[in-house]
Amino acid sequence: MERIYITDIEAAINHWRQRAPSGPGLALAREVCALAEVYAQMVFGRVSEIDAGALDGEAMFAWLAWYETTPDTPCIAICSTSQGDGFCKGCGRSFEEVQHWLSYSPVQKRAVWQRITADGTAWRFNRYAERALDAMQASSLE
Structure with a gap:
C-alpha cells in the first residue's frame, strides 16, 4: 500500500x-x-x-x-552500494532502492525520501549539505 x-x-x-x-x-x-x-x-x-x-x-x-x-533522486554521485554496502553512505537508499529507482512511482519515491530524511545520517544531509551552505555563505560575502 x-x-x-x-x-x-x-x-x-x-x-x-x-x-x-x-x-x-x-x-x-x-x-x-x-x-x-x-x-x-x-x-x-x-x-x-x-x-x-x-x-x-x-x-x-x-x-x-x-x-x-x-528533486527526483537523493543521489549525490557517491554511491557506496557499488562497493558492496547495503545502504548508500551518500544518499541513504538501500541497494534495492538504488537499483529500482526508475521504476518507482512518485509515492514510492517520496516514501524513500521520508525515510532517509528522518534518518538524516546520509552524507547528503551532513558533510555535503554543510559544504553547500558554506559555499553559499562565502559567495554572498563577495
Whole structure:
C-alpha cells in the first residue's frame, strides 16, 4: 500500500499557496482547497500518513504537480552500494532502492525520501549539505 505523508501534503499546500496566492475575497486556489481537505482529515484523525488511494483526483493532481517540482533522486554521485554496502553512505537508499529507482512511482519515491530524511545520517544531509551552505555563505560575502 502506497502512503503519502502529512509533511508532503503540507509542502504541496505551501507550494500552491506561493504559486496561486489568495486574491480578493480570500478565495483559495482549487489545488489548495483539495489538499487542505486531505490535510484537515489527517490532522483530525491524528495520522501522519494516508493511503494514496484516499486522495481524490484533484488532490492527487495537485500533489503530483508539487512532486514534479521536487528533486527526483537523493543521489549525490557517491554511491557506496557499488562497493558492496547495503545502504548508500551518500544518499541513504538501500541497494534495492538504488537499483529500482526508475521504476518507482512518485509515492514510492517520496516514501524513500521520508525515510532517509528522518534518518538524516546520509552524507547528503551532513558533510555535503554543510559544504553547500558554506559555499553559499562565502559567495554572498563577495
